[in-house]
Amino acid sequence: MELTSLNDILAGISALCSVEVFLWSAIGVIVGFIFGAAPGLTATAGVAIATPLTFGVSFEQSMSLLLGIYCGGYFAGSIPAILVNTPGAPGNAATTVDGYPMARQGRADLAFVLAVIGSFIGGVLSGLALLLLAPMLSSMALMFTAVEYAAFGIFGLVCVAAISGGSIMRGYIAATMGMLLGTVGIDPVDGVIRLTLDIPDLLTGVPLIPALIAFFAISEMLNQSGAGALHELPPQSRTSIAEAMGCFLRRKWGTFKSALIGMGIGILPGTGPTIASWISYSEMARIKADDEPPLGEGAPRGVIASEVSNNAVTGGAMVPLLTLGIPGDTVTAVLLGALMIQNIAPGPLFILEHGDLFVLIVGILMLSNVWLLVFGLGMRSFLPKLLKIPMPVLLPLIGVFAATGCFADGNTAFPVLLMGVLGVAGYYLSCLGLPMPPLVLGLVLGPIIEKNLRDALTVHRMDVTVFATRPISAVILAITLVTMALALHKSRKKP
Amino acid sequence: MNDSNRLLGLITMAAGAAVLLLCRSIETIPDTRTLSAVFFPELLAFLLLLCGAGLALMGGGKSLTSVAAKIFQPANFCLAAFTLLYACSFGFGDYRLSTPVYVAASMWVLGVRNPARLILVPVLSTVVMYGLFRYGFTILLPTLF
Numbered sequence: 329m330e331l332t333s334l335n336d337i338l339a340g341i342s343a344l345c346s347v348e349v350f351l352w353s354a355i356g357v358i359v360g361f362i363f364g365a366a367p368g369l370t371a372t373a374g375v376a377i378a379t380p381l382t383f384g385v386s387f388e389q390s391m392s393l394l395l396g397i398y399c400g401g402y403f404a405g406s407i408p409a410i411l412v413n414t415p416g417a418p419g420n421a422a423t424t425v426d427g428y429p430m431a432r433q434g435r436a437d438l439a440f441v442l443a444v445i446g447s448f449i450g451g452v453l454s455g456l457a458l459l460l461l462a463p464m465l466s467s468m469a470l471m472f473t474a475v476e477y478a479a480f481g482i483f484g485l486v487c488v489a490a491i492s493g494g495s496i497m498r499g500y501i502a503a504t505m506g507m508l509l510g511t512v513g514i515d516p517v518d519g520v521i522r523l524t525l526d527i528p529d530l531l532t533g534v535p536l537i538p539a540l541i542a543f544f545a546i547s548e549m550l551n552q553s554g555a556g557a558l559h560e561l562p563p564q565s566r567t568s569i570a571e572a573m574g575c576f577l578r579r580k581w582g583t584f585k586s587a588l589i590g591m592g593i594g595i596l597p598g599t600g601p602t603i604a605s606w607i608s609y610s611e612m613a614r615i616k617a618d619d620e621p622p623l624g625e626g627a628p629r630g631v632i633a634s635e636v637s638n639n640a641v642t643g644g645a646m647v648p649l650l651t652l653g654i655p656g657d658t659v660t661a662v663l664l665g666a667l668m669i670q671n672i673a674p675g676p677l678f679i680l681e682h683g684d685l686f687v688l689i690v691g692i693l694m695l696s697n698v699w700l701l702v703f704g705l706g707m708r709s710f711l712p713k714l715l716k717i718p719m720p721v722l723l724p725l726i727g728v729f730a731a732t733g734c735f736a737d738g739n740t741a742f743p744v745l746l747m748g749v750l751g752v753a754g755y756y757l758s759c760l761g762l763p764m765p766p767l768v769l770g771l772v773l774g775p776i777i778e779k780n781l782r783d784a785l786t787v788h789r790m791d792v793t794v795f796a797t798r799p800i801s802a803v804i805l806a807i808t809l810v811t812m813a814l815a816l817h818k819s820r821k822k823p
Numbered sequence: 824m825n826d827s828n829r830l831l832g833l834i835t836m837a838a839g840a841a842v843l844l845l846c847r848s849i850e851t852i853p854d855t856r857t858l859s860a861v862f863f864p865e866l867l868a869f870l871l872l873l874c875g876a877g878l879a880l881m882g883g884g885k886s887l888t889s890v891a892a893k894i895f896q897p898a899n900f901c902l903a904a905f906t907l908l909y910a911c912s913f914g915f916g917d918y919r920l921s922t923p924v925y926v927a928a929s930m931w932v933l934g935v936r937n938p939a940r941l942i943l944v945p946v947l948s949t950v951v952m953y954g955l956f957r958y959g960f961t962i963l964l965p966t967l968f
Contacts, residue, residue, distance in 0.1 A: 362959075369960060377960075497881070498828075501835050501874045508842060508867045515860035520850040522860055523842065546906060553933060554899035721944055724929035727906050728922055731913065732952055736962045741914035748910025752903050759890050760831040778863045786857035 333683060340687025343388055344695065352389045353692055356396015357699040363397065364404025366729075369736055370417040370537075371401025372658040379666045387670045387685065392692050394666050395642075398659050399696040402601055402639050403447035403704065410439045410631075411714060412726050414545035418536050418772070419601030419638040422609045424544050425491055425765050426623060426630030431561055433626050436711060438567040438575075442628055444704030445572055446583070446635035451697035453587040454594065454643025458650075459690045462679065465595050465647045472596055474783035475794055479801040479808075480596075481777035484603055484769065486811045487610030491624055491765040496815060499766045506770020509534045510778070517782050529742040536602075538734040538743040539750055539771055543764040545730045546751025549723050551758065564711065575628045578619070582612050582629055583636050590637030594644020600657035601638035602772050608637035614811065624765075639700075643693060650674045650686060827890055832879025839871030901932040918964040922949040 343349070356378075363374030374397040382390035405416030410427035423443065430439040457465065485503060492499025512523045513533030524530040576583050586608035593604040612633035613623050620627045645656025653675040655661035667674055672682065679686045717725070730751075734743040758764055788794040795801050842864060849861040893899065905928055912921040923945035935941055956962045 366960075497874060497878055498831070501831075501871065501878065504867050504870045504874065505835075505838070508864060508871070511864045511867070517857065518850075518852050518855065518860040520852070520860045522849050522864060523845050525845075550899060550903055550906070553902045554893045554896055720930055720933035720935045721940070723902070723933060724926040725944075725948055727902075727909065727929065728926060728948060728952055731910055732918075732956055732964070735913055735964060736956060736960060739962065741965065744910045744913040748907045752907055755903065756894060757831070757834075759894055760827045760834070761884050762831060774863075774867075781863075782857045789856065 336683025337687050339684035340691060343684065343688045344691035346388065348386075349388050349392045349692065350695065352385075352392035353396045353695050354699050354703075356393040356398075357400035357696055357703055358396075359393075360397035360400020360402075361404040361407075361703065364401035364420075365407045365416045366733060366736075369733065370405075370658075371398055372662060374401050375659050375662045375666075379662055379669070382666055382669055387672070388688065388692075390666060390670055391689055392695075394663060395689070395692045396696045396699065398663070399447075399451055399639065399642055399693065399700050400703075401659075402642060403443065403635070403700055406443040406447070406631075406635055407440070407707075408729075409544075410436055410443065411711070412545065412722070412729075413548040414726065414730060415540055417601075418540055419605055419641070420634065421540055421544065421602065421765070421768055421772075422605040422634035423631055425609070425634075426625070426627050428548070429624070429626035430628070430631070431564075434562040434564050435567070435626065436561070436564050437708060438565075438572060438628065439631050440708060440711060441567050441569065441572040441705070442575060442631045443635040444701060445569075445576065446586075446632045447639040447704070448697050448701040449576070449583060450587050450590055450636040450638070450640035451642055451700065452694060453584075454591045454640040455690055455693045455697065456643075457591050458643040458646050458693070459687070462647050462651050462686075465591075465644075465651075468595070470652075471800070473798075474780040474787065475798050475801045476804070477596070478777055478780035478784050479795060479804040480593075480603075480607075481773045481780060483804050483808045484607050484610070484773045484776075486808055486815070487606050487613070487769055488766045491609070491769070492763050495761065495763075498761055499763055502762050502764070502766040503770035505762075506767040506772075507774030507777070508770075509539065509767075510771050510774030516775075516779050517786075529740070529746075533775075534746070534750075534771065535737060535743050536771065537737040538747040540768055541730045541734055542747045542750035543754045543768050545726055546747060547754040547758055547764055549726045549730075550752070550755040552719060553723055554755075554759075569705075576632065579612075579615070579617070579629050579632055582615050583632055585611055586633045586636040587640040590640025591644035593637075594641035594656050595647045596656065599776075600645075601641040603776065604637045604641050605634040606769055606772065608633040610811075639697075643690075646689070646693070650678050650689070651676060653678075826882050826884045827887060828884035829879050829882050830887060831884070832875045832877070832881070835871050835875030835878065837875075839868045839873075839875055842868035842871065898932045898934070902929055905929050905932070913965055916965065917967040919949060919953055919966060922952065 360374055363369045364371055375394050378393055378397055405420030406423045409415040409420045409423040410431055413424050413428040415421040415424050427439045488499045488503045512530055514531055515522050589608045590604045593599045612629050623630050645660045648654040648656045649660040655664050731744050734747045737743050846861050846865045851859045851861055909925040926945035926948055927941055956964055
């Protein structure tokens with residue numbers, strides 16, 4: 329904070345208190361809701377589409393619109409995740425694991441309120457961290473090398489035990505299959521072609537969004553149709569805000585930890601909300617909670633972990649962007665372009681030279697989270713209407729929604745075909761008991777682990793002891809081993 | 824063989840073996856100073872073989888009769904087939920035609936018999952989705968004319 333003078337703070341607050349900032353930020357959040365909730369379209373797409381529109385507007389208007397889309401988009405993927413088991417964006421995949429079972433238990437409203445408030449808490453805490461700790465946090469991020477990234481990726485696999493649906497062995501098989509899918513395409517290190525079956529469209533790998541939609545939406549759609557009599561979602565009970573707040577208070581440490589994880593991962597360049605939400609989810613699994621169903625069976629803490637952390641990424645990802653000029657995730661990569669449109673070059677001198685703009689950006693981030701809370705809670709009244717659609721009508725509509733979203737992801741037919749094939753295959757495997765969430769986790773983490781493992785070994789001349797001699801990596805790997813051993817021990821004790 | 828774990832284990836082993844075979848066609852760069860491109864897929868394939876064998880030996884799980892009954896239930900089987908056909912249609916068909924046909928056919932196999940619903944839902948959903956993506960998100964959905 330020593331870099332920001334009182335003058336800058338006052339100038340920033342004064343710029344924030346204008347009607348146009350409030351209005352553009354509200355518009356941004358609404359646009360973000362639309363992009364986030366539509367499978368195949370993400371906050372990144374929304375910000376990328378809106379960026380060229382900011383050529384003719386002021387810095388305040390531009391940032392209000394784009395940061396509004398950023399915050400709204402990261403939250404809104406939870407809406408279809410809870411209602412139809414289809415994450416609107418990869419960062420909301422972990423929300424489906426408990427959000428959808430909650431909807432099937434008649435508690436969609438509670439899941440939705442938890443997602444809204446959780447996103448708000450994550451967003452505000454990360455905004456505060458950005459304001460108070462940005463320079464210090466960015467120097468910490470520079471300490472992370474490929475060794476630590478690889479260790480972090482392996483740590484993410486701990487989550488498999490929590491989302492295996494009863495059998496760790498089947499969970500690890502699913503995660504391994506996911507990681508194998510992640511190796512398809514041109515190898516990022518040597519540049520050779522791997523496992524593409526001579527299909528040119530697979531050269532760039534298995535795209536994440538069609539795979540997510542296939543394993544969650546299509547697989548669940550077929551699962552519902554195969555359930556014999558089509559079970560409608562039960563009547564949904566209305567939740568009071570006090571009840572939702574009670575969930576947060578009971579899990580205050582878990583909520584705070586999820587926000588810390590989201591911020592921490594957001595700060596690391598090249599990561600994003602997907603890995604943040606899964607790691608938070610696995611951390612939440614380590615918290616004992618006898619007053620709630622087990623994770624994966626409609627536990628409110630699962631939704632809290634995922635939603636708090638994925639929105640906490642927003643403030644975290646702004647840290648390296650503003651202090652080093654390095655984007656923390658895909659949206660901030662596009663935001664870098666938007667800042668350049670405004671003739672602003674983020675970097676080590678940004679806070680020193682443009683303290684007022686820095687305060688304004690943090691303020692807009694906070695304001696966007698307030699809009700998110702207001703609009704999110706305001707949307708609750710529409711939920712019961714959506715959930716009343718009969719299953720025989722809803723299931724084909726999910727198919728159309730999913731296929732159109734996949735097409736939108738790449739503007740080609742191949743992702744849709746891939747979605748169909750992976751979805752049907754995933755459904756048949758799930759009939760045999762293979763859980764889908766670890767498969768998606770493997771697909772997300774596999775490429776991160778492989779690339780960083782190989783980079784680390786290249787830099788350290790194939791010396792594997794580097795993972796034990798570097799302190800951060802050694803601690804992460806030790807926690808991973810202990811957690812995995814405990815999970816295996818627990819699963820053996822189960823009858 | 825009357826348990827799903829054994830079948831899943833065998834499928835996993837088959838997948839592992841298939842990947843191992845495919846790995847033989849991956850080029851390796853000589854004198855590379857890091858793990859080769861084939862290392863990770865091979866490692867994962869071995870893991871699949873190992874875990875698959877473990878699961879097959881362990882057995883248990885659901886009865887295969889109940890799994891087969893679910894998979895081959897006519898409505899379920901038809902919906903899976905329709906979804907695959909619909910996904911294929913994006914490569915050569917017209918979104919405005921394939922979507923209402925898919926929705927109507929799927930609703931029919933899932934038990935909807937109300938004629939008004941069978942016409943209105945497919946047409947309205949196609950118009951809304953096409954309008955939203957084509958004009959809202961400016962994404963050119965596949966069309967023939």
